[in-house]
Amino acid sequence: MDFLSILGNGVRGMFGPEAAIYAIAAIGLNVHFGYTGLLNFGQVAFMLVGAYGVAVSVATFGWSLWVGVLVGLGCAVVLALILGIPTLRLRGDYLAIATIAAGEILRYFYRSAYAEPLTGGVYGLRQFADPFFELNPFPPGRYGIGPIDFDSRSLWVMTVGWILVVLISLLVFLLVRSPWGRVLRAVREDELAARSLGKNVYSFKMQSLVLGGVIGAVGGALLAINVQSVQPDSYNPVTTFYLYAILILGGAGTIFGPIIGSIIFWFIVTFFDAFLRSAVGAGWFGDLIDGADVGAIRFVLVGLGLMLLMAFRPAGILGDPKELRLDVR
Amino acid sequence: MRKQPWRGFREAVLRVRLVLLVACAFLVLIFTPSASAQGESIKGTLRGPDGPVAGVTLTVSSSGGDEVGKATTAKDGTWEVAVPDAGAYDVTLDTKTLPKDLQLRNQGGETLADVAVAAGQNRTVIFPLVAAGTPQETPSPGATAGPAPPAEDGAGPSSFGRFLQLLVAGITFGVIIAITSIGLSLVFGTTGLINFAHGELVTIGAMVAYVFSTSPFTLPLAVATLIAIVVGALVGGAMEGGLWRPMRRRGAGLIQMFIMSIGLALVLRHIILVAFGSRRSQYSQYTIQSSLQWGPISITPRDLTVTIICIIVLLGVAYWLLRTRIGKATRAVSDNRDLAEASGINVDRVVMIVWLVGGGLAAFGGVMYGLTGAVYWDMGFNLLLLMFAGVILGGLGSAFGAVVGSLIVGIVAQVSTLWFPVELQFAWALLVLILVLLVRPQGILGRAQRAG
């Protein structure tokens, strides 16, 4: 077993395009859940409309990629509005179910035969992001030190991804320390109190849903660009669960929480994947587990991690556990 | 109850407007006409002796047994299922959806195995149909094509007949959802926990019954079901005793426990996947049955039995809740936990019983769900959102509401296939959930709560 290469895999995972993309989507979720207390379990729906905004605009309508990104973000605004109208007046737990249901409804429709002329149905769309990669300033080849290296394509997506992470985090930072952010946090703590002080809680929740949703769509668009393809079934509720794991790992309601969470999450996941694969290859588990099961075991690990975090470190591994204990609900 | 009628009306108008707005926006988001797609698919035109046959469901699955897609034949008999890649697929025609006056010409011809699709190909396959009553042929190897032989007469079922048929199917589906969702609803009512791992109790039930009804055990399914119920109850009790009760003791918040239940669901579901694989299996004892027929309604004895057993169980649960001491205590805890505790009810004991009963019912529902369809690793998770829809439609925490809501969800899911493709049936059921929440946020049987 080559431990160094397994470790290299892990380090690659923590800075790779996926980590940046999930960090972006988790920042959006942080606006919802971390700062406003909205139990949005349909964040994947915003990623889906962002991704398909790009894919459909380019592959189906032949528009430019950049128009496609704008279409994706526009779709996220529309989705936030139509999702918010029925659900934002509901109690938190109703909201969770309604949003996860909305995400599934959208997935069903995007994969349906009705939508096939537009979305490509179950097999989705491909090869729509060439203009993005034409801008790649890195000449083809591999870059890195030792076992940690990236091809020029990944490096380009990573660069753009992490720059976006920084810019979006800065925007969120400016917003949440303003009086606007103060109202959001007040809504998270107690929405009746905010209302009794003359705050239009519904409007603030809607603004939060739109902002976080658009950020999620940025993540979705980048995800589609990164793999040059979209398939509806990869936008299932489990993606949202990943995002919650990331957010809680890093600490919800903090600026660096989603970023640190995503880095650690992807390190653990890729490290563990690589470790399991080589352990299976070395025959450590006999017939008990084969290579095809590694994907499933990754989910077991994520689930277990989510449970342990929530039980023992609900404020995240860097958060102050005392702070969450104040939260008596 | 006094009310200002005109204000109620104005609110109603406002809400209808909101509903329309939401619906329109969804449509804009989803449909816009445009160019056609390319890629591999399997397609065909289903024809009977006198013309195209509409409304028949076909399922394409990969050679590994994973469902790739479903289609329902259109008015002109055409259908098409997109497949992700070139390869071999199994195509199955759902004989239950065939008009009553038609049957397959070949015995066992409902499945065409290993249909090869080349890259970029739109492969056409044919299911030969003959009038009901014609003796079935044993298929010659590889015979998947051939013109349908002429036959006497027989019109397709009327659309009202189809509606009745789907209504019955919807009731069957609805009572299964209802059985599984009672535990979900009672757990929420007594502890406030939204248990995302409830779907896994359903899967565990179906799996346990499957294991015990096949070799090496080969017990009768009824016995295997009883074992499944016991296992489901024990797993439910173990979750409560080993996880949720300690967490409550530590003063964990509801959101905290809700997210933990998501983690638990991921763990259980994927352990099941590793242990049993991703194939879809069926209970061997009840696979092939001929339908009973009443007017336009046909139902297999299996589905009829499932429906009747489920209704009996539901009545039993109702009796338990309304008439027995422990059932009344359960409702008291649901109404007001503190008050119930103060009046001497042992809340922890009630909650444990709710978990045992809920787990057992979920496992039983899982067997029933597996009977009408297939047993596979994420069947419970697939059902979970529909359970939630039923529970919320009826009003969170009310067991009777859960039953009413589940019936609505089941019926909407099935009847929607009268007008829309089968692949969207769950989407409509979930859409109904969101629309109902728009009009009546507390659910159909739920009560509005006091603020402040």
Next chain:
Amino acid sequence: MSAEPAAPGPAGAGLAGVRPEPGVAKPDPILVVDGVARYFGGLRAVDVDHLEVQRGTITSLIGPNGAGKSTFFNLVTGFDKPNQGRWTFEGQQLAGVPAYRIARRGMVRTFQLTKTLGRLTTIENVKLGATGQRGEHFLPAIFRPSWAHQEREIEARADELLERFNLAHMRNEFAGTMSGGQRKLLEMARALMVHPRLLMLDEPMAGVNPALTQSLLGHITALRDDGMTIILVEHDMDVVMGVSDWVACFAEGRLIAEGTPRDIRANKAVIDAYLGSSRALPEETAPVDPAQPDEVEDTP
């Protein structure tokens, strides 16, 4: 601290000559309620035919537990919708107006169970109450200079209020760390940031120790003396008798009596309503029963 049992003082002077009967008209009402009713299922929680609240007074709503006082509070402040009825504040119709707008119009409430925002600091809690904040709009929020000046003014006002309510030492602590009594004070300070003309306090003395109760009552009378109108909800009538200019008594959702504290003490209907609640009416000079073991909330 003015906990002296007072006959209608200078503030209550406008009420001189108003007859002590339910639904009586007042010379200068700030809040007028007409036929407001709320049913929960078949249960009549509130059914008030007519009630006027005189400007610049402390008016107490009393009644045994479950008399519908808090529900009535929720209704007129927009936190619950009545099945029927209309009410005006400063002559403006409020039926159907959302709670946050009612608050902005100057009718601000607190809650029976305090709603402090635990993971916001004390100063943030108070600053939140300020109205018309430019920085609460999405785009200006991004550019600090557009709201920094206003924020400084708000902070100065908030600090003043913290000083006044003896909370300055908690300024930068999370509000979730406060004791029950401090939370009550914080809620009051926060409500004052909204610039209320009518302050509605829902059981501000519940669960507070006797010393702090006196301090709270002192703050309340001081606010009245500044010209604010105050409505107090209290089920323990002894507590409020000393400070109230006018008392309205609820029982089973209906307004059964109105009058000065002296009138109410002598009122047969009120005595009957309270007899069920196990305690006889005390002598009129005892505003607070110091022996009463108040359930003091624990500090978390």
